[in-house]
Structure formats: structure tokens, C-alpha cells
Amino acid sequence: MSIAPSPARVPAASPVLTDTDEADAFVGELSRRCRGEVLTGRTLRGIYATDASLYQQFPRAVLVPRDEADVAAAVRVCAAHRVPITPRGGATSLSGQTFGPGLVLDFSKHMDQVISVDAEAGTAVVQPGVVRDRLNAQVAEHGLHLSPDPATGSRATVGGMIGNNTCGTRSVVYGKTIDSVISLRCVLADGTVADFTPCDDQTWQARARGEGVSETEARLYRGVRDLVLKHQDAIRTGYPEVLRRVSGYNLDEFVDGAGYTGDIGPRREHNQGHRTWNLANLMVGSEGTLGLITEATVHLEKLPEATALVIVHFDSLDASLRHVDAMLEHKPSTVELLDDIVIREAKVNPSTKAMCNFVEGEPAAVQLVEFFGDTPEEAADRAENFARDMAVRGIGYAHPIRTDPKGMADVWNTRKLGLGLISNNYGPLKGKDFIEDACVPTRHLADYIQKIQKLCQENGIDRLALYAHASVGVVHVVPALDLHHDDQVETMERVAEQAFAWVMEYGGSWSGEHGDGQLRGQFLPKMFGPELYGAFREVKSLFDPHNLMNPGKVVDADPMSEGLRYQVPGYNKRIAEVRTLHHHRSQGGFQLAVEQCNGVGACRKLGSGTMCPSYMATRNEKDTTRGRANALRLAMSGQLGPDPMAALAGDGVKGVLDLCLSCKACKTECPNAVDMGKMKADVMQIRHDRYGASLGYKLLGRMPDAAARIAGPLAPLIQLPLKIPGVRFVMEKLTGIDRRRPLPAFSSTTLARELGGRRPRSEVEAPRGPVVLFDDTYASYMEPGVGVAAVELLEAAGFRVTLADAGCCQRPRLSKGLVREAKQLGTQTLRNLDGFAREGLKIVCLEPSCASALVDDLPDLCDDGEEAEMGRRVAEQVRMIDVFLDEEGVELESSVGDTLLHGHCHQKAMFGTASTKRALGAGCTEVDSGCCGMAGSFGYEHMNVSEKIGEDRLFPAVRGAAAAGKTIVAPGLSCRHQILDFLGVEAKHFVQAVRVRGAATGVARTTATQDSSEAAGRAPA
Structure with a gap:
């Protein structure tokens, strides 16, 4: 089947700017009339050229508006210069709504405020850039929430949700975003600011x-009234009768009996009934093509008093879909599907593997079925009755129930990461979203999916993941393709056309929540028919006569195969020229490691987790x-200059990478x-090879060499x-090291000197046998007291301790891009450790950053063959000390009373803090502190940003804990120094805060303790 061609495009008054002088005039006027940041550099424009979709289009400029006045001024400037304008929030769009050829407006940085909350009325007034989860955190104290709950809620903005008419997991109860919108304040295409509010017929007239x-x-x-009256018959009959329809413009909101009239979904008493004369209803779902939202009044639902969750396990995907209607008989708040691909990946993915204890056996699919209740008992009873009925009817083979908050959170967090999980496989074949959003009536869902599976097989697609909203007939179907190749693009088009035909046959909607954008725009003429699609074009022309508001979205879209990000001419050839020292083996090389980012934007979350600390501080997309x-993808593919290596070494890429803390949270x-x-x-390293490394980079990267030379009795005098x-x-x-930050200081003694006179333990004294302590630079030359405490702890636990004396892990060199040196010296470190590894x-x-280097970075630098095998052997034997003691069954207890734990970024990313918390016992509280902001040398070069990162969560928590008399425990040396430098609080390493249960206290310390205290706060880690 082929798609009917679109009618002629709405003409623009003049083409998009191409003349340099005229373009410069546009940018100059924009800069004069707006207070927000105007971004014009090619690298910065390039990182706004994509969202989470398959597409790419460079904008002429980017504006980060400060307020409504900036938005109105920008629209007027764009109108005068005939420059298209595109609004952007979190840019999590899967359909390609948030890029454009003209001016992109990023609302997420400054226009992100909750203006007011009326808890009694259940409403909030917000700016478009406020993140949905941040709004909900603020109104939760009133027992309220904005109810549409997309999986991207940690970074999706309310403006983006309105523009897309977002739905989410529980739409069977709460409906779509339009069901939560009361009124909107908008800037129209000529710069007019308008308030669109509900009104009766008399007020409308x-x-x-x-x-x-x-x-x-x-x-x-x-115009809208005339248009609705003119096309009311087509409006009444032309919309699919499914709850989850977010295609086209919402003209059905103005005609009784049009669109979905089913018995599920919310009743909008807060919005004056189902059909309302309110132009805000037309703006919802319009994807920025009719105007720009600057303020929204939204309805807030009451939070459910209690919830319970049943995970129904199935031996076949088909069975899980055949019984959706039977599940809906119990009136759940949602039924969410996860297939075996999502489940398998979730079990091994670092972001989810600890959450997957809800899976029993090897199911082909599970359905997550949730129930609300006025009390925990009622919710649990509903879940138990449901599970019992499913078992009696033979629906599913297992029906575990979760009622505890953590257990349910683990399940839902796994579900929310579904899109990332299915595209996290090795190699170039990745799950691609192009038929993922179809909505079909639930009675047809199993048949539709069965046809799609067969269609994909016939087209050579071997991997097909499915997940999401079975309760409303929106199962996200994600085939794996490699869109670098023309034949795979053709396969995508073939599959999309046939899938669309089946969706129409079943009376469904081609978009169930992700909207039209460019991806689905070409299908709208066929979906709605010529009259109704023509009415959409009339709406567009009425609101935007010069076609400047996000053109090419919803109506008059380009074909779905145009503008694909991997179809830049010569893309593969240019990438082949890039050579790196790391092999990036786990992802198939540097190219695939870069392209592993699919744009879902989990790195844009705020106030939780660690990734991405610099973004949390600056709120800039480049961070x-x-x-x-x-930026790396554009550079390596020749889009920032014809020579990929020169582009990667260039100032544009450097400016984007500068504030990366290398925290490994990503x-x-x-x-x-x-x-x-x-x-x-x-x-x-590529930049150093071209321009040379700076003095500061050399000093900080080679710091371990200086430490070994300077540490000792003369250290204070030398420094x-x-x-x-x-x-x-x-x-x-000369070096870029901030003069306000205390410099690294080296101890007047060394760990080797402190331990030099110790008598080796006998087999009787060390019944647990030998263990090797990696005597890193920091414990050896900066805080030997930590090393001594570690040896004493291990010996008290019954181990015979041998110092590795193997050399540095090379973390300082890696952090400064001295990768070639790190490869040479690090390979020798691994050789020195390999003897221990061969002995088992x-x-x-x-130090967590040392452990991560030995486990991950250095092995990936090893050349293929025996070197790589050596790296693997060593990595398998490396343990953090808390994890090691936990694995060995050593019973520990706190030696310092109640504690506040701040885990190092590398520790949280690669090893976890569970063992530390168990050792510190019930008196330990772990703060969700993100990154401390020091990150080795980062805090020496970026002190202001470093402080802001610390103030995000860590510093307030430390102040409170210290005032309460708690001991601060921070296994990372960087973290301890950051806390000392800014707060004057001395934190302890894990080994200084625990003892073997029942062991005597007050173990004598050598002079290393004093030297460690003197050195605290002075060394990069």
C-alpha cells in the first residue's frame, strides 16, 4: 500500500534564510531584543538538531528565553525575517516535533516555574518548562498530582506534554493531557499574547x-467557529473511536458526538463537561504549530491513597494480549506489558538488574496490573481477588503481588526504562520507533500484534521488542534496524505502510500518545480523509498564515524517510577515519558507543540520582x-567539518566536553x-595529539609521579x-587551577614506611588466607592513615595482607586525556597485578575511582589477544573493600555511631553502596546526594560549578547530619576533600568508620593518622 500524497503545502511568505548578511541581521536583532541566551555556533546548534526521534535538522539559531517578553519578541523578529520557530522542552519526542530549520526556543532552563497552586481548587499555574515530576514533588504535600504520567516524567516538561497531548501509564483512569488542561496563555504567530480559557457560547460570540x-x-x-460548523459532519465521523488518539488537531473537542465516546477515561467536570468552547483544547496536541505556550493552568488530581501491583506471567506473548479485556473487567488503573526482550535486558542492565526480583522463571511476557484503593488493605484485597481470578481462569502461570513501596517502585522504574533497554543491545541493529505508537481497540490487539510479528519476520527483522500500554491498546512495537543503510530505510517504510493499513482496518489511531511530528505526518491524509485533513490545513493557515510555527509537523510533513540522522551523505565513510585508544568493546567500538545515545534524555533529570551533575548545575543542554x-556524533560523521579528527579536536567539541566530570553515572x-x-x-587525547596537552593537564594527570617523589619528611617544605x-x-x-582551592598536599610519611615494621601474619593468625591490598597513590602518599586502617581492618577480619605495589591505576591521566600514557603505564600495572590474579x-x-579503572578502563585499553585476557583476569579479581568483606561474610559494625553515607560516583555506578550500608548498620543513612562536585581534578578547574553541584543535595545533607552529631562517611577521597573545603567537616573513609564485630576499640595509630588529617582536603582523586 502507498500513502496518498499530501495536498500542496501552506506557502511561506518567503523562504528560510540562506543569505549570510540577512541571517546575521536576524541574529543581531534577536540578540538585541531578547535577554535570553542566543546560541549560534554550529556545535551548539547541532546538539539542538535532534531529539529522541530518528531525525536531525540544524536550526539557524537557538534562544533560551528568560520570560514571556522574550518569547513574544522572538516571535516578532521571526515574523519580520520570515524565520520558522520551534518550541522545545525536554526534547524527548519520538516523532520529531522539537527540531526545526529556523529558531529553536528552549523553555526548559528559565521558564520552569510553578507560579501558583490552589490546593482547594486542585489547580496549578505553571510555566511551560517545568518538569512534570518536579511539579508533582511540589504539590504532593497537598495530596495532589498532575496525573498524565509518561515514562519520561523525570525530564518531560508540562509544555511539551501539552504540545504533544501526552498520555502515560494510567490513561485508562486519567485520560490524556487535554483532560488536565484548563486554560493556556500563548504567544501567537504575530507576537500577540492571548489567554485561551473556557467559555460558553455567548462569551465565545x-x-x-x-x-x-x-x-x-x-x-x-x-474562524474556528466557522470552520467547525462547516466541517461538523466530517468531524463527527472522521476521528477513530479510541481513547488514545493524539493525531491531528482536536476539532472533535468542539462537536458533540465526535471522537472517542467510550466508557473508560476521566470525566472532565473541572473543564465544564466533555465538549467545551475553549481554544486551549485546540492548542493541546498541536505540537507548537499554532502558537507557543507561555503559561498553563492545569487540573490536579488527588493522589491515590494506596496502590497494589500484580505481575501476571505468561508463557507466550499472544496469551498476554488475548486476555487484556479479562484483566480490564477488574477495573485496574493500568495494564502494562513487558516482553521477554525487555525482561532479559532488564536482568543484566546496570540501571535495572537490582530491580528485577519481581520476575519468576523465564516468562515470554508479563503484564503489570495495578489497583488503587482508599486504604492499603482495599488495594491489596483488589489485587488478591484479581490474582485469584486469573489463576482460576488459567490466565498466566504466576501472579506475584507487590504492595510495599520499594517493590512497586522497582517494577515501575524497570518499566519506565523500557525504551532505553530495548535499544541497549550490542551492535548496529537497534530498536527503532516508527510503528511503536499505534492504538487499536483491545479486542483486536492480539491479532494486530500477531500480524506485525509475521510482517517483521517476512522483512528480515529478527528482533522485535514490545512493551507498554496494553490497557488502552497501545503496545509499543519496536523493530530492530540499522538505518545507516538505504535498504533498511526501505524496510522501515514498507513495514510502516502495511502496519498503518492494519491500524486503519481495525479502527485505530496511528498515534496513541507520541504525536505526529514528521514521523507520522505523511499518514494523516489517509487516516482522516480529504475533508477533515483539509480542515486541519485550514486551522493551520488560520493560526499561522505564513507557515512559520514549527512547519512540517502535523500537516504538510515531509516523508518519514527524509531527514534521518544517519542518512547524512558519507556518514559511514567519515566515521571510519576515527581511531581511539579505548576499544569500547562492550558496545562494538567508538562509533557505536557514541551512537548508543538515542536521545531519550534520562540525563536531564533533576534532583535525583547522579547523572548528569553539570547539567543539574547549569541546566544547559550542552552539559x-x-x-x-x-556533539561527538556530529564531529565524527563530518558534520562539524570535513576532517572528523580535526572536528573532534576542535574548540566546539571541547566546549561541550569541558564540564563532563567523568563521573560514570551515565x-x-x-x-x-x-x-x-x-x-x-x-x-x-585526540585534541592533545593535535595541539598538545596544557601544563595544567600534565600537572594534574601526572600527579601520581609527583606524589611518589615528594611524599616524605621534606614534603611540607617542598610545598x-x-x-x-x-x-x-x-x-x-599558567595551569587553570583555581587559586581559591587548597592544593594537593602530600604526606610527610608514606604507607610503605608506616607498614615497614609490621610482622607478617601467620596462617593461624590469618585463617581466612591472603588478600592483596591495592596501595593506590592516595593511600600511599596522601592519606596513609586510610591505608593503615584498611590493613588493620583486614587483619582483624583474619586475612594476611600483601601490598600490591603494582603502580598507579592511571585514573588521573585518564581524567585529563593522557590516554596514551595511561595505556602504557596501566598495562604495566595490570601485568604486575596479573600474578596475583593467576593465583586466584x-x-x-x-578508592572507587581506582577500582573502576582496574575493572573497566584499563582492560578496555589492552590490545586484543593475551593483553586483553590479562585485563579480563585482573578485572575479575578486583573488589572494593566493602564488597570484599561482605562477600567473605565478615561481620562488621560501625565504630563511630550514627553515620551519613555519601557514595562516590564510580562506587554508585559500578559497585553499589549496599555492602557499605550493611556494614554501618541501622544507624547509617545514605543521602541521594548525586555527585559531590569535586570529581578528581574537576573541582580544581571549575570551582564555581563544583560548589553548585555540591549545594544541590550533598552540602545541605552534610550540614544537617553534622549538626545532629553524625559522622560523615565518604569512601571517595575527592568527596572527603570537597566536604572539607566547602563545609569544614572532616569525613571518614569506610575503613575508618567500621570494625570487625566484637573487636576491641581504640587501636593505636601511627603518625600516619596525623599526616592524613593534615593532608585531608588537598588531593585530587
Whole structure:
């Protein structure tokens, strides 16, 4: 089947700017008339050229508006210069709504406020850039929430939800975003600011006459009324009768009996009934094509008093879909599908594997069925009755119930990461969203999916993942394709055309929640028919006569195969020129490691987790993992210049990578496991090869060499000149090391000297046998007291301790892009450790960043063959000391009373903090503190950002804990120094805060303890 061609496009008054002088005039006027940041550099424009969809289009410029006045001014400038304009929030769009060829407006940084909350009325007034979960955190104290709940709620903005008419998991109860919108304040295509509020017929007619509104608004009131009356028969019959329809414009909101009239979904008493004369209803779902939202009044639902969850396990996917209607008989709040691909990946993915204890056996699919209740008992009873009925009817083979908050949160967090999980497979074949959003009546769902499976098989698609909203007939179907190749693009088109035909046959909607954008725009003429589609074009022309508001979306869209991000001419050829020292084996090489980012934007979350700390501080898109990955992709594919290596080494890419802390949080918190820290190291080496490494990079990267030379009795004297202000000022100018930050200090003794006179333990004294302690640079030359405490703890636990004396883990060099040096020296470190590994001895680390280098970075630098095998052997034997003692069954207890734990970023990303918490016992509280902001040398070069990151969550928690008399425990040396530098609070390493249960207290310490205290707060980790 082929898609009917679109009618002729709505003509623009003049083409998009191409002349340089005219373009410069546009940017100049924009900069003069707007207070927000105007971004014009090619790299910065490039990271706004994509969203979470398959597409890419460079904008002419980007504006980050500060307020409504900026938005109105920008629209007027664009109108004068005939420049298209596209609004953007979290840019999690899967259909390609948030990019454009003209000016992109990023509402997410400044226009992100909750203006007011009326708890009694259950309403909130918000700016478009406020993140849905942040709004809900603020109104939760009133027992309220904005009820549409997309999986991207941690970064999806309310403006984006309105523009897309977002639905989410529980739409069977709460409906779509339109069911929560009361009124909107908008900037129209000519710069007019208008308030669209509910009104009766009399008020509508008064506004149409111009009473109390501008002439522009009056023209819209007249035009919409005339258009609706003219096409009311087509409107009444032309919309699919399914709850989840978000295609086209919402003209059905103005005609009784049009669109979905089923018995599920909410009743909108707060919005004056089902059909309302309210132009806001037309703006919802319009994807920025009719105007720009600057303020929204939204309805807030009461939070459910209690919930319970049943996980129904099936031996076949088909069975899980055949019984959806039987599940809906019990009136659940949702029924959500996860197939075996999602489940298998969730079991091994670092971001979800700890959450997957809800899966029993090897199901082909599970359905997550949730129930609300006025009390926990009622919710649990409903879940138990449901599970019992399913078992009696033979629906599913297992029906575990979760009623505890953590257990349910684990299930839902796994579900929310579904999109990332299915695209996190090795190799170039990735799940692609192009038929994922179809909605069909639930009675046809199993048949539709069965046909899609067969269709994909016939087209050579071997991997097909399915998940999401079975309760409303929206199962996200995601075939795996490699869209670098033309034949795969053709396959995508063939599959999409046939799938669309079946959706129409079943009376469904081609978009159930993700909207039209470019991806589905070409299908709308066939879906709605010529009259209704023509009415949509009339609406567009009425609101936007010059076709400048997000053109090419909803109506008059380009074909779905145009503008694909991997179809840039010569893309593969250019990438082949890029060579890196890391192999990026787990993802198939540097190219695939970069392209592992699919744009879902999990790195844009705020106030929770660690990724991405610099974005949380700056709120700039360039400081997200996504922004950095986009910059690398553009550079390596020749889009930032004809020479990929020169582009990667260039100032544009450097500016995007500068604030990456290499915290490795993206390696696990990103569902696609994008390891930006490792990629940054490679790109920095490419820059060093072209321009040379700076003095500051060399000093900080080679710090372990200096530590080994300086530490000892003369260390204080050698470092004395560095305390002179004038010397620090000159040093800042030469090296970039902030003169306000205390410098690294080396101890007047060393760990080897402190342990030199210790008698080796006998087999009787060490019944647990030998263990190797990796004596890192920090414990050896900066805080030997930590190393001594570790040896004493291990010996008290019954181990015979051998110092590795193997050399540095090379983390400092890696962090400064001295990767070639790190490869050479790190390979020798691994060789030195390999002897222990061959003996089967565990190699225990004190510093999380050292452990991560030994487990991940250095092995990936090893050349293929025996070197790689050596790296693998060593990595398998490396343990963090808390994990090692936990695995060995050593019973520990706190030696310092109640504690506040702050885990190091690398610890949280790769090893977890569970063992530390168990050892510290019930008196331990772990703060969701994100990154401390020090991150090795980062805090020395970016002190202001470093402080802001710390203030996000860590510093307030430490102040409160310290005031309460708790001991701060921070296994990372960087973290301990950050806390000391800014708060004056001395934190302890894990080994200084625990003892073997029942062991004597007050173990004598050597002079290393004093030296450790003196050195605290002075060394990068």
C-alpha cells in the first residue's frame, strides 16, 4: 500500500534564510531584543538538531528565553525575517516535533516555574518548562498530582506534554493531557499574547466580535467557529473511536458526538463537561504549530491513597494480549506489558538488574496490573481477588503481588526504562520507533500484534521488542534496524505502510500518545480523509498564515524517510577515519558507543540520582550526556567539518566536553549505558595529539609521579611556596587551577614506611588466607592513615595482607586525556597485578575511582589477544573493600555511631553502596546526594560549578547530619576533600568508620593518622 500524497503545502511568505548578511541581521536583532541566551555556533546548534526521534535538522539559531517578553519578541523578529520557530522542552519526542530549520526556543532552563497552586481548587499555574515530576514533588504535600504520567516524567516538561497531548501509564483512569488542561496563555504567530480559557457560547460570540480581546484573537474565534460548523459532519465521523488518539488537531473537542465516546477515561467536570468552547483544547496536541505556550493552568488530581501491583506471567506473548479485556473487567488503573526482550535486558542492565526480583522463571511476557484503593488493605484485597481470578481462569502461570513501596517502585522504574533497554543491545541493529505508537481497540490487539510479528519476520527483522500500554491498546512495537543503510530505510517504510493499513482496518489511531511530528505526518491524509485533513490545513493557515510555527509537523510533513540522522551523505565513510585508544568493546567500538545515545534524555533529570551533575548545575543542554554524545556524533560523521579528527579536536567539541566530570553515572543510570567519561578521555587525547596537552593537564594527570617523589619528611617544605598568594595567582594563569582551592598536599610519611615494621601474619593468625591490598597513590602518599586502617581492618577480619605495589591505576591521566600514557603505564600495572590474579587472589581497592579503572578502563585499553585476557583476569579479581568483606561474610559494625553515607560516583555506578550500608548498620543513612562536585581534578578547574553541584543535595545533607552529631562517611577521597573545603567537616573513609564485630576499640595509630588529617582536603582523586 502507498500513502496518498499530501495536498500542496501552506506557502511561506518567503523562504528560510540562506543569505549570510540577512541571517546575521536576524541574529543581531534577536540578540538585541531578547535577554535570553542566543546560541549560534554550529556545535551548539547541532546538539539542538535532534531529539529522541530518528531525525536531525540544524536550526539557524537557538534562544533560551528568560520570560514571556522574550518569547513574544522572538516571535516578532521571526515574523519580520520570515524565520520558522520551534518550541522545545525536554526534547524527548519520538516523532520529531522539537527540531526545526529556523529558531529553536528552549523553555526548559528559565521558564520552569510553578507560579501558583490552589490546593482547594486542585489547580496549578505553571510555566511551560517545568518538569512534570518536579511539579508533582511540589504539590504532593497537598495530596495532589498532575496525573498524565509518561515514562519520561523525570525530564518531560508540562509544555511539551501539552504540545504533544501526552498520555502515560494510567490513561485508562486519567485520560490524556487535554483532560488536565484548563486554560493556556500563548504567544501567537504575530507576537500577540492571548489567554485561551473556557467559555460558553455567548462569551465565545462576544470574543468573536472583538469584545475584550485583540483583533488577532477575534479572528481566531470567528474562524474556528466557522470552520467547525462547516466541517461538523466530517468531524463527527472522521476521528477513530479510541481513547488514545493524539493525531491531528482536536476539532472533535468542539462537536458533540465526535471522537472517542467510550466508557473508560476521566470525566472532565473541572473543564465544564466533555465538549467545551475553549481554544486551549485546540492548542493541546498541536505540537507548537499554532502558537507557543507561555503559561498553563492545569487540573490536579488527588493522589491515590494506596496502590497494589500484580505481575501476571505468561508463557507466550499472544496469551498476554488475548486476555487484556479479562484483566480490564477488574477495573485496574493500568495494564502494562513487558516482553521477554525487555525482561532479559532488564536482568543484566546496570540501571535495572537490582530491580528485577519481581520476575519468576523465564516468562515470554508479563503484564503489570495495578489497583488503587482508599486504604492499603482495599488495594491489596483488589489485587488478591484479581490474582485469584486469573489463576482460576488459567490466565498466566504466576501472579506475584507487590504492595510495599520499594517493590512497586522497582517494577515501575524497570518499566519506565523500557525504551532505553530495548535499544541497549550490542551492535548496529537497534530498536527503532516508527510503528511503536499505534492504538487499536483491545479486542483486536492480539491479532494486530500477531500480524506485525509475521510482517517483521517476512522483512528480515529478527528482533522485535514490545512493551507498554496494553490497557488502552497501545503496545509499543519496536523493530530492530540499522538505518545507516538505504535498504533498511526501505524496510522501515514498507513495514510502516502495511502496519498503518492494519491500524486503519481495525479502527485505530496511528498515534496513541507520541504525536505526529514528521514521523507520522505523511499518514494523516489517509487516516482522516480529504475533508477533515483539509480542515486541519485550514486551522493551520488560520493560526499561522505564513507557515512559520514549527512547519512540517502535523500537516504538510515531509516523508518519514527524509531527514534521518544517519542518512547524512558519507556518514559511514567519515566515521571510519576515527581511531581511539579505548576499544569500547562492550558496545562494538567508538562509533557505536557514541551512537548508543538515542536521545531519550534520562540525563536531564533533576534532583535525583547522579547523572548528569553539570547539567543539574547549569541546566544547559550542552552539559547533558545527550548533548555531548550529539556533539561527538556530529564531529565524527563530518558534520562539524570535513576532517572528523580535526572536528573532534576542535574548540566546539571541547566546549561541550569541558564540564563532563567523568563521573560514570551515565554508564549505569542511562538505560543505554553511554560511558561519556571514557569517550571524553579518547577525544581529549585526540585534541592533545593535535595541539598538545596544557601544563595544567600534565600537572594534574601526572600527579601520581609527583606524589611518589615528594611524599616524605621534606614534603611540607617542598610545598610551602605553593601557599603564597602570588605564586597561586601565577599558577592559576599558567595551569587553570583555581587559586581559591587548597592544593594537593602530600604526606610527610608514606604507607610503605608506616607498614615497614609490621610482622607478617601467620596462617593461624590469618585463617581466612591472603588478600592483596591495592596501595593506590592516595593511600600511599596522601592519606596513609586510610591505608593503615584498611590493613588493620583486614587483619582483624583474619586475612594476611600483601601490598600490591603494582603502580598507579592511571585514573588521573585518564581524567585529563593522557590516554596514551595511561595505556602504557596501566598495562604495566595490570601485568604486575596479573600474578596475583593467576593465583586466584582478590585485589582489594580503597578508592572507587581506582577500582573502576582496574575493572573497566584499563582492560578496555589492552590490545586484543593475551593483553586483553590479562585485563579480563585482573578485572575479575578486583573488589572494593566493602564488597570484599561482605562477600567473605565478615561481620562488621560501625565504630563511630550514627553515620551519613555519601557514595562516590564510580562506587554508585559500578559497585553499589549496599555492602557499605550493611556494614554501618541501622544507624547509617545514605543521602541521594548525586555527585559531590569535586570529581578528581574537576573541582580544581571549575570551582564555581563544583560548589553548585555540591549545594544541590550533598552540602545541605552534610550540614544537617553534622549538626545532629553524625559522622560523615565518604569512601571517595575527592568527596572527603570537597566536604572539607566547602563545609569544614572532616569525613571518614569506610575503613575508618567500621570494625570487625566484637573487636576491641581504640587501636593505636601511627603518625600516619596525623599526616592524613593534615593532608585531608588537598588531593585530587
